Amino acid sequence: xxxxxxxxxRHKKYLKEKKIFRNSTISFYNFWxxxxxNNFWLQKFIVDRNLNPKNKSINFFSVFGPRYVLKKQKAxxxxxxxxxxxxxxxxxxxxxxxxxDLALGxxxxxxxxxxxxxxxxxxxxEPTVDLEKAKEKLKQLxxxxxxxxxxxxxxxxxxxxxxxxxxxxKIVNTLNPIETVDCAGKLFNNTARLQTEFANNxxxxxxxxxxxxxxxxxxxxxxxxxxxxxxFAAGCIPIYWGSAQKPEPNIFKPSSIIFFDEFKxxxxxxVERLHKDPKLYLDFISxxxxxxxxxxxxxxxxxxxxxxxxxxxxxx
Numbered sequence: 290x291x292x293x294x295x296x297x298x299r300h301k302k303y304l305k306e307k308k309i310f311r312n313s314t315i316s317f318y319n320f321w322x323x324x325x326x327n328n329f330w331l332q333k334f335i336v337d338r339n340l341n342p343k344n345k346s347i348n349f350f351s352v353f354g355p356r357y358v359l360k361k362q363k364a365x366x367x368x369x370x371x372x373x374x375x376x377x378x379x380x381x382x383x384x385x386x387x388x389x390d391l392a393l394g395x396x397x398x399x400x401x402x403x404x405x406x407x408x409x410x411x412x413x414x415e416p417t418v419d420l421e422k423a424k425e426k427l428k429q430l431x432x433x434x435x436x437x438x439x440x441x442x443x444x445x446x447x448x449x450x451x452x453x454x455x456x457x458x459k460i461v462n463t464l465n466p467i468e469t470v471d472c473a474g475k476l477f478n479n480t481a482r483l484q485t486e487f488a489n490n491x492x493x494x495x496x497x498x499x500x501x502x503x504x505x506x507x508x509x510x511x512x513x514x515x516x517x518x519x520x521f522a523a524g525c526i527p528i529y530w531g532s533a534q535k536p537e538p539n540i541f542k543p544s545s546i547i548f549f550d551e552f553k554x555x556x557x558x559x560v561e562r563l564h565k566d567p568k569l570y571l572d573f574i575s576x577x578x579x580x581x582x583x584x585x586x587x588x589x590x591x592x593x594x595x596x597x598x599x600x601x602x603x604x605x
Contacts, residue, residue, distance in 0.1 A: 299354045306354075307362070315347045318362055319354030331370065334416035340598050345605050350385065352378040359388045365605040366390050372408025374512050390601050393594075397511045404597050405511075406590070407537070412515050414587060423584040431577060432496075432524030438575050440567045444468040445500040445560075446525070448483065448491055449476040456504045456530050460549055460556065464528075467561050470502065495523030499570065500560060504549065505531025513537045517546065521578045526563065526570075528556070539586040545578035 303318065310316035315332050323329050331349055335341050346364035352371050359367065369385040370393040371378070384392035386402050393406040414426060428434045447470055452458050461470050461477060473483035473494060487494040495501050501523065503516035510533040517536055520527035529536065530549040547563075549556050563570045580586075 303354055303358050303361075314341070314344050315349070316362070316364065317349045318351070318358045320349070320351045321353055330411040330416055334594075335598065337417050338595055340595065341602050345602060347602070350389070352381045356380050356385070359385055366601055368393065368601075370394065370406070372411070372514075374507050374509050376507055376509065390605070391597065395512050404594060406594060407511075407513060409513065409515050409518060409537075410587065410590065413518055414591070418588070418591065420584060420588050423587045427579050427584055430518055430522045431579060432522060433575055434577070436524065438571050440570055441497060441499045441524075443471065443497045443499065444564065445470045445502060445528070446495060446498045447472045447477065447502040448474040448494070449502075450474055452476055453506065454508075456549070456551070457502065459551060460502050460504065460528060460530070463549075463554065463556050464500075464502075464560060467557065467564060471498070492519055492523045495520065495525050498523075498525050499564065500528055500547075501525035502528045504529060507531065508533060510535070517541060517578075521545070524574065526574060528560070538580075540580060540583045542576065542578055542580060545573075545576045 306316075306318050315335060317323065317326060317329070326332055335347070341347065345366060347366045347368065348362055348364035350359050350367070350369045352373055359369075367389040368391045369381075369389045371381060371384070372395065375382045375384070375396075384394055384396075384398070384403060386392050386400060390402065392400075392403045394403070395405065395407040397405060413430065414423060418426070445464055445468070447457060447461060449457055449472075457476060461472070464470050469479070471480045471482075472478050473480050483489060483491070483494045501520045503520055505512060505514060505516065508531050513532045513536040517527050517529060526547060528547045528549060534548050534550070535543075536546070547556070547559055563573055
């Protein structure tokens, strides 16, 4: 019954999207809820960079809806995008490469119709970003570039809705004997301060804590989300699991992250040592978490995306 209700809900969503984009040059199907499509990153990237001067029809597809939509809605250019891991959306495991002109995602795939575009670029960098703006944004995301390092009073936080793989529970149970972990999300909730004092502003909430537990939902190579960026923006030491323990090596310095290894677990000792030694803690958080060439890597990625889209649009 639940399966049929879900199908009905997704078909209803498709009909709504079909109506919204009836007369649009750029259309979006099977995406998450987007308040303003005109300001959505993918649309602004094409419009602001004038990549479609002849106004050819472009359809973007994602994973939050039925795959048959790709066959029902055809345009001059058809592009698939997912910021999610395909382990959660198995019917899209092939990034719809047989059906589209271009696929965008976080995986490192070698395919002429695929381009790696992790979701965190859309989350943190404007479509018109240049090198100087990218450097400035990384500076903003590095709390201690803008604030004096201090030893914070509160110990450790977790903001999460679920724990499908059990990793969050293992980390919390490992650290609770040192001091109680404040869990501000639906999972293991024991504080309402995120809502009552910080109006659900995650970064402002995290600015009160020494450590932030921020594992990915799956430990898949190259799958890195916004979690590390949020920790560094708040000045927390991230306690991380995921991305095959190599999150965005062109962006982050591993020395600025505490990794949780469930098979070789030294997490309790590592965290307790930093928690109880103010000098050691200050030395750790004073590191620049970003690689020296991180901004250049981001701009190169965005420039290559521009070239790829130009090529596909011009050929259509």
